[in-house]
Amino acid sequence: MKHVILQALASSLVGLLGATSITAAAQPAAAQTADAIYTGGPIITMNDSAPRAEAVAVKDGKIIAVGAKAEVEKFKSPTTNTVDLAGKTLLPGFIDGHGHVSLTGVQAASANLLPAPDGEGNSIAKIQEILREYAKTEASKKFNMILGFGYDDAQIAQKRHPTRQDLDEVSKDIPILLIHQSCHLGAMNTKALELAGLTAESKDPQGGVIRREADGKTPSGVLEETAFMLNAMAVFPKLNAEQFAQLTVMGQDLYIKHGFTTAQEGRASGSSHSSFVRLAEAGLMKIDVVSYVDMVFADEPPEMKTPWHARMYKNGYRVGGVKLNLDGSIQGKTGYLTTPYKVPPPGAATNYRGYETLPDKVIAAKVDKAYANGWQVLAHCNGDAAIDQYISAVRDAVAKHGMADRRSVTIHAQNVRMDQLDAMKELGIIPSLFGMHCFYWGDWHRDETLGAVRAEKISPAASALKRGMIFTQHHDSPVAQPSAIRILSSVVTRRTRSGDILGADERIGVNDALKSLTIWGAYQHFEEKSKGSLEVGKVADFVVLSDDPFKVDIEDLDELTVVETIKSGKSIYTAAANAKKVGASTLKQFPQQLPQLTGIQWDEPAADAVSQRPRRGIYAFASVPKACGCAGCALGHIVTMGQRDVGSSTR
Missing domain, CATH: 3.20.20.140 (Metal-dependent hydrolases)
Structure with missing residues (x-):
């Protein structure tokens, strides 16, 4: 451990100075040839002993050579695909220190109400416009509601939350549910308030507030903490296994567009674990996802007793440990x-x-x-x-x-x-x-x-x-x-x-910042021997950026964009093949198109019994001493305990 840390510190200055020391690749073994060789642009290895390389060779999803171009090309054959980076920069794929993949799918299926630079939700009028457009999408029709995510009253020109009257101007007939960026609060239109059973006589729940209009009684549509979470459950639709898996895939895809090849399910529930198991068994995991299962509600989470709790991934999924809030x-x-x-x-x-x-x-x-x-x-x-x-x-x-x-x-x-x-x-x-x-x-x-x-x-x-x-x-x-x-x-x-x-x-500095997103992320997950840096024997997980982060002015780092994401040697995202450019967060509209999933029998249970755990009732959350307030807790409860039967939409 001490040796690893000292190496990392020593490399910081080297990386900042843009060191270009090259380590020649080992001589190729007989008959060993590369499937692909990447060259033609800066290659940042995050390997302390050789921070830069001229080329990287890949075979069967793993790195077989990295170093000087002349040495790496010894692994070339007539069938090798030579990938010209065209001046773009190649690094190890980003590794997620903490996030919530499945819940990111809820965001991806929603109307993007985030303020600039991540969205355009900086005024009530703009939010209304975004919601009207979202009402036309497949996701809105599928769930028979208008779902918006990410508004921030501190960044809205009017410095307030949207009220039920604001949302009624979008629709009085379709329930509208907005989720604040913090996931602590939200807003509903009159239809959604009716579905939740909120009236002037409704009392504030413990740990929450139903904001009122000038008369001090009528709900304004804005709800805080448990008042939001409990009532959002009543409005949010029940999700079947297929729908939850669809949202999970949408979350995974959003990570991929941002260059992540390893992601975290930061507070896994029985539902999210079951979803990942189904996707893994069907071969639908595009990147690696490691789950940390909720230990607040269970001293011995059943997920920890399944074969999925392991240090090695099975088809891109594993359980790594437990999570407390x-x-x-x-x-x-x-x-x-x-x-x-x-x-x-x-x-x-x-x-x-x-x-x-x-x-x-x-x-x-x-x-x-x-x-x-x-x-x-x-x-x-x-x-x-x-x-x-x-x-x-x-x-x-x-x-x-x-x-x-x-x-x-x-x-x-x-x-x-x-x-x-x-x-x-x-x-x-x-x-x-x-x-x-x-x-x-x-x-x-x-x-x-x-x-x-x-x-x-x-x-x-x-x-x-x-x-x-x-x-x-x-x-x-x-x-x-x-x-x-x-x-x-x-x-x-x-x-x-x-x-x-x-x-x-x-x-x-840039070097240490990148380490915290690559090799140190791998270390956190006990994966530093297999990923996080470009070294022989490690998985060929790469991200290609528009420019060299060491060469651009630090004030322009947020202008870098993800050009391509490569998992185990296979390209899984290219900006050229997508309409939206992904930089610091330039997705002005979330995908919203629900993916079609094949290879899963939705009428059968998942491979392990965890998926059969009973859903907690709508009032179970009230038994929690205090709401932890994180996205994984707040949004997770809303999604996994949604109560509303949407039926068949006629829209």
Whole structure:
């Protein structure tokens, strides 16, 4: 571990200087010839000993040579496909530090209401226009509703949420459900409110608010936290196995367009696991997906007892470990802090610090169970108080079960303190940072949630680097689009939406940023020996970018685009073959076309019994002490517990 870290640190300066040292490929074995050779552009290997190469040779989905062009071409035969990069840059495929593939599919099937630069939802009028167009799509007709995802009232010109009256102007007959970018709130039109049974007499549920009109009684259409989640379940359609799989494939495809060849299902449910099993068995997985199953609702998740829990992928899918959620989100003011929020939410006391999701004893018991079973643990912790809970639980588990090579992970670690980084290094905990927050919510954190001093230390990648720690970066899709380019730009520049630099001393260089998206991501998933860098014997997972990230001005990193995604030597996406260019997040409209899936018998159960677990009832969520507030929790409950029978649409 120490050797790996020192190598990584030593390579940082080399990468930043654009080193071009070449390692010649080994002499070809008799009769070994390449299926393809890539050359004609910059090749960034993320291999410390040889950061750059002139060519890469691939056979049967694996790298057989990398280095000087003359040496690599010794593997060429008349049948070898020579791929001219035409000046474009080839790197290892991006590896997801944390996200939610299946839930990204819900985003992909929705109307894109994200504000610029990821969409065009910057005014009520524009949102209405987008929804009217979406009403004409197959997805809208299939689910007999208008579903919008990603609006952000902070970025809307009117600085407010769309109300039921705004949405009634789009349609009074078709239910409309909008999901806020944070997944904490949403909005409905009058028809959707009727389906949910919300009236002037409806009371606010525990942990939620039904916003009212001027009379103080009539629902405005805007719902917060549990009021949104519970009632959205009543409006969201029941999904059969085929529909859930279709959404999963749409999520996978969105990852692919952004250059990811390994993705994470960051809080897998029985439904999502079953969907991935079906797709894997039918040969429909295009990239590798590793699931971490929910441990909040089960001390011993049944998915962990299936053959899918393994270090090796089976047809592109495996279960890697378990996931805990210990608090909410800081931008939503539900993250658990040790020091009060700068501006508390409406109605809260001035000493409001957010809240825990689970008490200390429960967390300790769950982490102990995971360590006793040898399960890798990922824990969602945004606030430093939640991180304290996790560190304490891990420390106790290590004392009882030993360190071993567990690679426990703190997901987000937004408000992590320096003493906590020291403790995490001591305990072998990997921080997976949400560096995109600097761009999306940096101004908000400075002005509303944390104040300037704490905001400047969010996602402290440079501090982790100084401690010799391996860390990863992530997008938490569907909270943000799964864009590695946006991550790269955000962590290198730390610029906010307003253009300010938030915490200049926490910026890192391009080389380390790319490592956090490739080789260190592979390390987090116990896959560093098979992927994450361009080395002989590793899987031929590549991404081709429009330019060399080391050569462009750092302020222009967000202009890079994904030209091609290659999985196991096979091209699975090319920008030239698609109408939309994918850069920092230039998909102004989500795909929305439901894919046709073949090779699956939908009237039969999945291969394992996990898919037969009963659906929790609509009110089961109310039994959770506190809503964790993450996308995986909020949207996951809505999707997997949708209640509405849509019937056959007549539209």
